[in-house]
Amino acid sequence: MTKQPLRTITTTTLVSLLAALSVNAYAQGSAPPPAKIDTGDTAWMLTSSALVLLMTPALALFYGGMVRAKNILNMLMKSFIAMSVVTVLWVIVGYSLAFAQGTPFIGGLSWLGLKGVGLDPQATYAATFPHQAHMVYQLMFAIITPALISGAIAERMKFSTYVVFIAIWSIVVYTPLAHMVWGLEGTKGFLAEKGALDFAGGTVVHISSGISALVMVILLGKRKDTSDSRPHNLPMTLIGTGLLWFGWFGFNGGSASASNGLAASAFVVTHIAAATAALSWVIVEWIAYKKPTALGFASGAVAGLVAITPASGYVGTTAALIIGAVVSPVCFNAIKLKSKLGYDDTLDVFGVHGVGGTLGALLTGLLCSKAINSTGADASATQFGIQALGAGVAIGYSAIMTFIIGSVLKVTMGLRVTEEDEIVGLDLSEHGEAGYAEVGSGEEGHSAFGGVH
Amino acid sequence: MTKQPLRTITTTTLVSLLAALSVNAYAQGSAPPPAKIDTGDTAWMLTSSALVLLMTPALALFYGGMVRAKNILNMLMKSFIAMSVVTVLWVIVGYSLAFAQGTPFIGGLSWLGLKGVGLDPQATYAATFPHQAHMVYQLMFAIITPALISGAIAERMKFSTYVVFIAIWSIVVYTPLAHMVWGLEGTKGFLAEKGALDFAGGTVVHISSGISALVMVILLGKRKDTSDSRPHNLPMTLIGTGLLWFGWFGFNGGSASASNGLAASAFVVTHIAAATAALSWVIVEWIAYKKPTALGFASGAVAGLVAITPASGYVGTTAALIIGAVVSPVCFNAIKLKSKLGYDDTLDVFGVHGVGGTLGALLTGLLCSKAINSTGADASATQFGIQALGAGVAIGYSAIMTFIIGSVLKVTMGLRVTEEDEIVGLDLSEHGEAGYAEVGSGEEGHSAFGGVH
Amino acid sequence: MTKQPLRTITTTTLVSLLAALSVNAYAQGSAPPPAKIDTGDTAWMLTSSALVLLMTPALALFYGGMVRAKNILNMLMKSFIAMSVVTVLWVIVGYSLAFAQGTPFIGGLSWLGLKGVGLDPQATYAATFPHQAHMVYQLMFAIITPALISGAIAERMKFSTYVVFIAIWSIVVYTPLAHMVWGLEGTKGFLAEKGALDFAGGTVVHISSGISALVMVILLGKRKDTSDSRPHNLPMTLIGTGLLWFGWFGFNGGSASASNGLAASAFVVTHIAAATAALSWVIVEWIAYKKPTALGFASGAVAGLVAITPASGYVGTTAALIIGAVVSPVCFNAIKLKSKLGYDDTLDVFGVHGVGGTLGALLTGLLCSKAINSTGADASATQFGIQALGAGVAIGYSAIMTFIIGSVLKVTMGLRVTEEDEIVGLDLSEHGEAGYAEVGSGEEGHSAFGGVH
Amino acid sequence: MIKVEALIRPQKLEDVKSALADLGIKGMTVTEVRGAGKQKGYTQHYRGAEYTVNLLQKVKVEIVVKDEDAHALAKAIAEAARTGEVGDGKIFLIPVAEVIRIRTGEEGDIAIS
Amino acid sequence: MIKVEALIRPQKLEDVKSALADLGIKGMTVTEVRGAGKQKGYTQHYRGAEYTVNLLQKVKVEIVVKDEDAHALAKAIAEAARTGEVGDGKIFLIPVAEVIRIRTGEEGDIAIS
């Protein structure tokens, strides 16, 4: 913060020198002063990290409400377990591969085991707050991304294979993509270098997970029995939606890496896009089916949040209205593809995250402005092209790698539970638990259906 | 932080230099320098905005748990849809009408479409943080206020009419009231000018919604079948209560528009009043019915939060204990009015928000102190009078305008669903969805009761 | 922020004087300047306070999901009521007894009724933020601690006795322990003086509640009917887990009393330990029972959060991995004790909080490092001994005092509800309410089972 | 003895209970069920997938009475449960061979008195 | 008349409904129940406490028809509900003495037509 002015006065008189002295001691010396922690930026980054962590349980609820009761715990666990698996990997190797100095395609190993990732600021990523805060903030993104895929493969994928899948995927798909887009230490990431804009993860998070979801769904095949696959608990889905919306303020707002005007701008456009997209989904549905649904609201809100994500640090409020208004009709129709093309993307991860994320990445190129963020770009055909390149790379890379990982797992561990286990439900067959052990109002509350041993 | 002075000193003499150095640059010059963003204040305002946004889903849960299962989604949607409708209106016109320079009764149009509402601080409302952060923070208040009304008209009001109602109400009732109380740009708002104290919305939020709720309930008439209208899911109501409490720290704490002692004070008294009111409600009930209920706790907590809202920036901890202790018995008895007077305020919005908000506004006049907030007032008969004026204006204005809006909608769109739809439940009839599609423990989890087409 | 350099130059020449002037006026005088509020630290402390408050509703959900439906409201209420009871006591007397200057064993009465606890910083506890923020932050800890005990005595303890119990326990057990460990004003607390490290409450919060839980369980005796005591709603337990994890960032991160590197470090190790412990519990279970359960994940996450709590400000990321990996197998086995020894600790408060808290306190002595926190200690046999002393004191003191309080209440008010009430369920018998009033999918949603009068 | 088994609309249960009280009948067993018949169902949409729900919520009321009381009881229930719209439900009279009161072991008419 | 009372697997309900539709039968009442029999149950673990659940989810379908139609109906349901694995369920035929349609008060065969 104090570097700029200090640099400008080095040629002035004694007087100015005095002033310079008056601020901090290290200005006197010749060596560049150690960066200083700004408590406000730190507070905002820690708060944002907590908010983004919360998004994973929120996603669990959002998804959980939509599956059948017999699979509720499995659905929740597929999000929660990502909090564990990805964290351990990230600390050991993931953060280094994503953010340490390396090649344009993947980071190096200098930050392995978080060596050198300390409590002081780090010039490239965390100029005014502890480097570890950046590490943990980015970890939260790394957690939710594979968890997003779980909605697509719901109600049939083996839990053990899923755990192995997200572990490999996190290293093989997520970290290189994150590096290409966000890697700035030393050699810039390939897409960063090209000038692709992705403020908070349109390509890294949503395109990658949405495309991978589609690939996995094709490898897995359809669920056995979908004669009635209505959501078992839509209020749960709405709680999840509310918490996702809340957490997304950290996801996009925190991506400013500071508590400043840009953070506020990202916060504001995030809210506007979510609100507008929820409304536009409800309207589309109202027209199509004569009834505005709660699930439609939830779907629209999430679609809006997805689409604004890459744009959130580069566009203004009018652009946010546009993105919100456009994304819902697009995703609404994308979802219809699945009955036409015959793949069973249980909770429409491709339709919402894959399509919504791609749309957001592209629209960023048409709506971005340096008036919002001087380190961004102004809308142009060129920028649109760069955005398309970024999206294309994310699509291609995720699709190919996920296909390879999924195929290997299919022939080794197997991807699906048995048909019997699927009919019984994954809670009982995979976890030996029931989500709701009791029937009845609980007035005398005795569950009639079990015995202890 | 230190840039301003350094930049300005290069052309001055030694003497003014000293003076300038000693405080801040703009003291010397004629043109006021651009205000500077404080990262801590910004972090707190963004965090508070997120917290207040969360209150709307929290309210949805609080209300949702109290209705019958057949109306759960409709109840949730009546809160969630406000996040969309009010946001779009606020961005286009609402913020300007509430906060731009205008008359004492309503703001002007200078900030239409958020023109000029940027990322720099704004002297009147956002001295040390981005103007947009103030805009979005206030938006969250504008969202929850009409949503509060939904509890009163629950289980019978048409969704389409409701959406139109809150859209009109938000512009016609909310923005003028917000302007009268909080409008400070150029010409002060009428009630602000009079010195009416309403730190975080006792009049603007709670009185306005509580009174409007009562008017709508009278226009609507009673529900058809209330032979058993017990809450279908009180744990949901308690989750909502917990999240409301949590979010209210942003509602009141953020109203300090800074991260300072006043924010802490508002935070603390908010907590104390909620805790005390919950306890006093439970005690009143324990005495009256021999049983302390969970719904009583929830009701008391919310009543306490409502009552402390106008006072939160002007009173100390002892006053908070008093407000908390007093509000619950008052609201507890106010609720009984409905069976006496025969109106059907489904979830007691008038009894809790209308009465609790009015009480809080009045008690502010008896308990406020400049020792807490030098820009406030000391308790006095005069201040009490001013508070009564503020409450009176809010009551009168809301009642009249809501009566007009409601009456027009009654004869045009119609306020109620058909009796058959009401009996079937609004989830099915208005949204074509079921909140809980499955019966049973989910152990083998197949829903017996539907077929896909 | 700029004080340090200023202080060092006060004895220098005119040049230095000018510099002094340039920052703030009070530097010129002789009296020590009043401490200044740092907006970033304040924002983080308020945010952390809100996060810790949220942990009590989160705990209610975590516990609530595990009991039978007939006891759900009672379970929730046993957490929520602590928010009221402890708050009122804390404001009147608790804060003073815990933190005001006093003896090594308990604080004095100088801050009774929060006298002198104002909006300015306080040198010992709140150097850069309002003293009231420290007060309310610590209050949130005081609330959740007795609420933790409620999991052990679930499904049978009388609500009235419970309320009296936590009121007494809060004053008699919690405040002295808090003072011994964290009391620093004037005479240091006995354990603080000895150098016992407990960053965020391993001894004060978890050991005290875990041990007291065990004592109460023995005094209470077993539940009458546990033939089927399966959790009635595990998704609720998982929501609670997610919110606890989220809130714990404030619990441990806020314990740095600043928004700085230490706060970030505590945040990071908290996350790592929770994630690792959840994983290690799931693995242990996978091996033991061939199935990884959702309840196991939840249990492990909480065990990890408990164990890292005392260590969180003194250890690095590798230590966090170790603590997380170790605590789950230990607690997993500790839980088995209850069937062997025959006590009925309903939700394993002793097994998770008592054992996990003790383990964390001890491991702190083996893993702490001054590289993380210069005010801490380096790992050593001596430090381990001091940690053992701290844990021992907490165990001994809690056990004895809880035994006395519990025994007196047993002979006076009685600890248990009647057997009939226990079978009917505590919701109906103690609160006159039902958690879930309706059976059925709510499609036409009419509850068949009640009549209004 | 006869078991009178009535399938009624949920919202009519209160009226039926009153009618039973008028007849001095206290004992009954109630179950939540789903019924299909002439009454038409509802359409639901979830992200565009259409479901038709034609099993509608009903309540089953079972009352065992002496043979001679059964018909009158059935008539009374029918009257109380009637709205006149399709979907009002059915009443079945089912022979019961024996009744035992668990508490006392009593058998026969006395067990249900 | 006869009440055909079938206990079937939940996932077979749709097939049974189709079979009934083919027979032109519209009226039925469905209840969620739990059944024990030869089919083996499941083991659950909660923090190490083991529960064996041997009451498994089933659906009870009740249809009252004329005496002469009962057996054929039962056969049709059995066919539709069959998987061949243990746990397919049972069908009971229970005599019904009288039927009343609540809406109209009609009695006898006409009440269920």
Place this chain on the structure above:
Amino acid sequence: MIKVEALIRPQKLEDVKSALADLGIKGMTVTEVRGAGKQKGYTQHYRGAEYTVNLLQKVKVEIVVKDEDAHALAKAIAEAARTGEVGDGKIFLIPVAEVIRIRTGEEGDIAIS
């Protein structure tokens, strides 16, 4: 054959299941129901509105057995389900005309063996 239909207290189900196991009976169907009778109900308050709940949670156990086994079975259930307090419940014996095992199509006694 006879359907033994027992209405019991929920917390007595485990005891009844044990008693059945002792008799070598494995097949049964269980439903959650609500019952009214002599047992008194509960009062609830919601923000001052008073509700009296007099339909209390019970469990219905249905077992179809050969005619000759029915009475002994009923006695055994009654004994296992008894607490001696009002509200213990009733057992009804209902004639069954025919039984079919869905899996095999077997009819008669063999279908329930």
